[in-house]
Amino acid sequence: xxxxxxxxxxxxxxxxxxxxxxxxxxxxxxxxxxxxxxxxxxxxxxxxxxxxxxxxxxxxxxxxxxxxxxxxxxxxxxxxxxxxxxxxxxxxxxxxxxxxxxxxxxxxxxxxxxxxxxxxxxxxxxxxxxxxxxxxxxxxxxxxxxxxxxxxxxxxxxxxxxxxxxxxxxxxxxxxxxxxxxxxxxxxxxxxxxxxxxxxxxxxxxxxxxxxxxxxxxxxxxxxxxxxxxxxxxxxxxxxxxxxxxxxxxxxxxxxxxxxxxxxxxxxxxxxxxxxxxxxxxxxxxxxxxxxxxxxxxxxxxxxxxxxxxxxxxxxxxxxxxxxxxxxxxxxxxxxxxxxxxxxxx
Amino acid sequence: xxxxxxxxxxxxxxxxxxxxxxxxxxxxxxxxxxxxxxxxxxxxxxxxxxxxxxxxxxxxxxxxxxxxxxxxxxxxxxxxxxxxxxxxxxxxxxxxxxxxxxxxxxxxxxxxxxxxxxxxxxxxxxxxxxxxxxxxxxxxxxxxxxxxxxxxxxxxxxxxxxxxxxxxxxxxxxxxxxxxxxxxxxxxxxxxxxxxxxxxxxxxxxxxxxxxxxxxxxxxxxxxxxxxxxxxxxxxxxxxxxxxxxxxxxxxxxxxxxxxxxxxxxxxxxxxxxxxxxxxxxxxxxxxxxxxxxxxxxxxxxxxxxxxxxxxxxxxxxxxxxxxxxxxxxxxxxxxxxxxxxxxxxxxxxxxxxxxxxxxxxxxxxxxxxxxxxxxxxxxxxxxxxxxxxxxxxxxxxxxxxxxxxxxxxxxxxxxxxxxxxxxxxxxxxxxxxxxxxxxxxxxxxxxxxxxxxxxxxxxxxxxxxxxxxxxxxxxxxxxxxxxxxxxxxxxxxxxxxxxxxxxxx
Numbered sequence: 001x002x003x004x005x006x007x008x009x010x011x012x013x014x015x016x017x018x019x020x021x022x023x024x025x026x027x028x029x030x031x032x033x034x035x036x037x038x039x040x041x042x043x044x045x046x047x048x049x050x051x052x053x054x055x056x057x058x059x060x061x062x063x064x065x066x067x068x069x070x071x072x073x074x075x076x077x078x079x080x081x082x083x084x085x086x087x088x089x090x091x092x093x094x095x096x097x098x099x100x101x102x103x104x105x106x107x108x109x110x111x112x113x114x115x116x117x118x119x120x121x122x123x124x125x126x127x128x129x130x131x132x133x134x135x136x137x138x139x140x141x142x143x144x145x146x147x148x149x150x151x152x153x154x155x156x157x158x159x160x161x162x163x164x165x166x167x168x169x170x171x172x173x174x175x176x177x178x179x180x181x182x183x184x185x186x187x188x189x190x191x192x193x194x195x196x197x198x199x200x201x202x203x204x205x206x207x208x209x210x211x212x213x214x215x216x217x218x219x220x221x222x223x224x225x226x227x228x229x230x231x232x233x234x235x236x237x238x239x240x241x242x243x244x245x246x247x248x249x250x251x252x253x254x255x256x257x258x259x260x261x262x263x264x265x266x267x268x269x270x271x272x273x274x275x276x277x278x279x280x281x282x283x284x285x286x287x288x289x290x291x292x293x294x295x296x297x298x299x300x301x302x303x304x305x306x307x308x309x310x311x312x313x314x315x316x317x318x319x320x321x322x323x324x325x326x327x328x329x330x331x332x333x334x335x336x337x338x339x340x341x342x343x344x345x346x
Numbered sequence: 347x348x349x350x351x352x353x354x355x356x357x358x359x360x361x362x363x364x365x366x367x368x369x370x371x372x373x374x375x376x377x378x379x380x381x382x383x384x385x386x387x388x389x390x391x392x393x394x395x396x397x398x399x400x401x402x403x404x405x406x407x408x409x410x411x412x413x414x415x416x417x418x419x420x421x422x423x424x425x426x427x428x429x430x431x432x433x434x435x436x437x438x439x440x441x442x443x444x445x446x447x448x449x450x451x452x453x454x455x456x457x458x459x460x461x462x463x464x465x466x467x468x469x470x471x472x473x474x475x476x477x478x479x480x481x482x483x484x485x486x487x488x489x490x491x492x493x494x495x496x497x498x499x500x501x502x503x504x505x506x507x508x509x510x511x512x513x514x515x516x517x518x519x520x521x522x523x524x525x526x527x528x529x530x531x532x533x534x535x536x537x538x539x540x541x542x543x544x545x546x547x548x549x550x551x552x553x554x555x556x557x558x559x560x561x562x563x564x565x566x567x568x569x570x571x572x573x574x575x576x577x578x579x580x581x582x583x584x585x586x587x588x589x590x591x592x593x594x595x596x597x598x599x600x601x602x603x604x605x606x607x608x609x610x611x612x613x614x615x616x617x618x619x620x621x622x623x624x625x626x627x628x629x630x631x632x633x634x635x636x637x638x639x640x641x642x643x644x645x646x647x648x649x650x651x652x653x654x655x656x657x658x659x660x661x662x663x664x665x666x667x668x669x670x671x672x673x674x675x676x677x678x679x680x681x682x683x684x685x686x687x688x689x690x691x692x693x694x695x696x697x698x699x700x701x702x703x704x705x706x707x708x709x710x711x712x713x714x715x716x717x718x719x720x721x722x723x724x725x726x727x728x729x730x731x732x733x734x735x736x737x738x739x740x741x742x743x744x745x746x747x748x749x750x751x752x753x754x755x756x757x758x759x760x761x762x763x764x765x766x767x768x769x770x771x772x773x774x775x776x777x778x779x780x781x782x783x784x785x786x787x788x789x790x791x792x793x794x795x796x797x798x799x800x801x802x803x804x805x806x807x808x809x810x811x812x813x814x815x816x817x818x819x820x821x822x823x824x825x826x827x828x829x830x831x832x833x834x835x836x837x838x839x840x841x842x843x844x845x846x847x848x849x850x851x852x
């Protein structure tokens with residue numbers, strides 16, 4: 001019982017985020033003329049995926065106690081790269097996927113090396129590399145364009161039934177056992193798979209634990225004999241990988257590559273917001289990428305609500321800012337309960 | 347393990363000069379010395395934090411060199427540092443197993459890790475610490491026990507303790523010593539640095555004394571008297587340990603500086619009544635964690651929701667922040683528990699740290715008067731005899747004792763009328779301790795009222811005119827004059843009413 005209480009208290013940030021998300025999303029569906037319909041669910045999942053990935057990427061740097069200003073740029077770079085590579089024979093497409101994922105990871109690896117061996121603060125190192133990545137993206141795609149395998153683009157942005165139907169699995173998706181899960185959106189399944197198969201093992205590995213230790217107290221982590229440099233490089237590499245996955249999905253969603261600088265910037269800033277809303281401390285050491293996924297979900301749900309209430313697009317940034325501020329403030333409520341004001345600064 | 351001809355220089359300062367040192371398996375070796383004698387550098391070299399400029403280190407007859415702490419750990423040398431090496435945001439279990447967690451399928455096995463933490467904590471008698479808690483949420487004395495559990499988890503062959511007992515309660519110290527004796531009998535070499543002489547007497551087999559970066563002598567514990575050892579450490583004769591206590595003033599001559607009535611906070615402080623008089627040093631005693639720290643913080647405006655009345659010089663005051671407590675007319679100062687985080691701005695210079703609390707007085711309109719500032723810095727360094735290279739060096743370059751002097755000097759610049767001290771001599775060498783005792787008495791004689799919390803009973807007995815002993819958030823007894831004995835403090839601390847009967851608070 002006591003242990004449960006401790007766990008609840010230590011995970012208050014992410015639990016609050018989940019609560020807010022459920023509240024906002026149910027509210028949205030109640031007010032939507034076709035609320036609680038599979039089509040809405042699929043559409044929303046599509047819109048969430050890229051930001052969720054970029055937010056996970058940002059989490060890596062934040063857990064170390066830094067900020068990564070290049071996540072949007074890595075996403076954009078991989079987006080432009082993928083707009084060339086995701087066509088042709090199945091083998092070519094698979095190879096394209098691998099190259100794109102490797103490119104994202106390589107960008108992150110570069111960030112990590114600069115931070116570790118150049119001893120440069122992450123925020124400034126990634127400000128510079130972000131500009132470089134955007135530069136390469138512009139070189140790849142001076143103007144928007146590209147081509148993506150149509151079937152692939154269709155199934156990745158739809159439900160499981162479409163995968164089966166398109167590629168002829170499970171009696172073209174008509175198998176009786178398949179029906180209970182056929183409605184599930186592919187992007188949502190992918191988010192869950194990536195979280196469970198990549199993030200969870202990482203967070204429970206010694207390297208992952210070291211990342212938390214660095215964010216909590218780098219000196220103490222070093223004195224404890226931990227491999228600090230390796231963990232930092234691993235964290236940034238994984239961050240680049242996540243951002244690259246976001247870029248790949250953006251390509252599938254839009255069937256094109258676009259070296260859109262404002263879009264890259266917007267994703268970077270939103271990723272920081274998502275990380276904070278998801279209960280990760282900007283000081284490092286506390287939080288999780290799963291929290292950031294919920295942070296991304298909350299941010300997107302706010303815009304969904306704008307759509308159905310037909311708020312003037314010119315007013316949206318204003319409203320978004322206010323709602324964001326309110327959401328982040330919820331996390332600060334604990335301050336009111338602190339009786340020893342010295343604890344506020346610890 | 348032996349070290350031969352080890353030399354280490356930091357810039358122009360020679361921290362260790364051609365030092366030979368040896369410790370053998372199955373014995374406890376105490377290293378003694380003043381601030382800056384080179385003890386910390388010695389263990390930093392042995393544990394791979396810094397590399398020597400010259401000299402050879404051998405372990406088991408083989409020459410070794412460590413490029414980083416993990417190399418030393420791999421060789422079986424584990425150090426418990428004075429500056430805690432715990433990650434505050436990780437749980438106790440995570441911290442204990444941080445370097446080599448139990449794994450299953452390559453991932454950390456959290457259940458096994460939890461069990462391991464429970465076992466190790468039970469071994470050092472800390473069953474009350476839940477391994478799920480974050481280290482941040484533990485009091486300092488528990489953190490230090492976790493630190494010891496963490497070191498034991500590495501199965502050391504050479505275990506180094508750098509002031510590892512300084513924040514522990516005496517019951518914990520006894521338990522830790524029992525474990526250390528057990529480890530020694532298992533054939534582990536233990537090196538300990540401590541400024542508490544009675545602890546060294548209790549545990550050490552051999553002692554080595556260092557002074558100014560040189561190894562002075564090594565001898566079997568017990569072969570030299572305490573006075574001889576102290577003289578070797580400081581290289582000069584010291585007359586008395588504590589400054590003499592003036593005779594108590596008659597009650598009518600007492601002038602009240604601070605009057606506290608019915609002070610309560612959460613479940614940690616209940617109905618505290620206490621008065622401080624000008625010219626008086628009042629000690630706070632009792633077991634660790636009985637509300638002494640909270641009382642000091644409460645008086646200094648750090649705690650929210652404090653009930654009861656605080657009167658300064660007869661006027662009731664409401665303090666919402668340390669900035670209020672510092673104001674003219676209230677003039678309080680608090681020397682905080684943790685000088686690294688609460689006392690100093692580590693990356694800033696010694697000069698900046700010295701004047702940071704009194705900038706208002708040094709300001710000329712809105713700008714700080716540079717000349718007055720320099721004068722104030724020079725005065726502060728002079729008054730406390732702080733050993734500094736240049737006032738513009740970062741304060742983090744000073745040794746522990748000199749850092750503490752900076753903290754005290756910083757507050758003295760505000761001319762406080764009420765001085766609160768939270769265990770100011772923790773982890774500080776004998777010489778500096780004595781300077782602090784002398785200073786406290788001088789300040790009291792100059793009219794300040796001093797409230798002094800210490801975990802060291804000897805200090806309370808030697809320094810204080812009165813000792814208020816706390817138990818479970820209450821003041822259970824006030825001892826004065828010749829009633830301040832170790833026996834009386836301990837029996838009050840355990841809330842056993844023997845010895846002097848509890849008197850009503852004055």
